[in-house]
Amino acid sequence: MRQPRGIGRSLGVLGLAIALALPGVAPAAAAVAAVDAASISEPGMSMVTFNLHHDREDWPSRRRTIVAELKRLQPDAIALQEVIQRRNVRNQAQWLASQLGYRYVFVSTDPVGAPKRYGNALLTRRPILARGEHLLLPLDDYRTVAHLRIDVDGKPVNVYATHLNERSDDTGQRIRRSQVEDLLRYITATSAGAPVVIAGDFNALVDAGDLSELRSYYGDSYGSVHVNTDLAGVSTLNRHYYQAPSRIDHIFFQQDQMVAREAKILFDQPDDGGRWASDHYGVWTRLQFAPAN
16 A cells, blocks of 8 residues: 655655664765655656567567566556457457556557557556547658546546657658657647657657657656766667667657656567567666645
């Protein structure tokens, strides 16, 4: 059961006092432990983003690894990209949601009833307050955004999932810049003043010019947590498939409303049979609500 707000802080102070009174406990170490304990007790949410690589390379085997890890983590929200539905393949987001006991929204430019549908999805274990979808400009690139506003212990949070253009040339950069601009307009129109988290495969590094407008409003959760790490060597492209490291899958958060506390890479090891979960790694992050001023 979650402690009422403030109890965790009180326990942290009490723990600090006890630790300081114990012989052999360094005051600095005790203070850090107390602060860490207090921060863990603060309310917030966790989120995963993961590119499923649709149904390539034995999806029935890969999905067992994916669902086992997601069951272990129990994130509040999951953003999925390259979700596919075919006549002989149940919608991947629907299948994962059924296994996890989550609700989901799937968005695609393919019409309902088409023999194949491909797009993005959001899954959540939290109550859904609002939902939406949007086709990103330019429309001929067939990119979408899924939106859910969820109830996180009585606080509304907007989560958005997207997948931007994959081209690495000047045309791709121009398209992604346009998509980011349209994404931000959509967020402004639908967020209703609640905190915002944006996750997905952006096909761009965090410091790329394509994402500069997004970064002017939202923080990079992984980079915020691992600020003293050489992030140039961190990859979300699976190094088994791609030679150079490239961190292009991100979870962005509204920095005036939330704080990134933890972040890690998921699915970066093969299973016992040597099979990888995807050609991407996943990203998990834990966010807390920023203290009220």
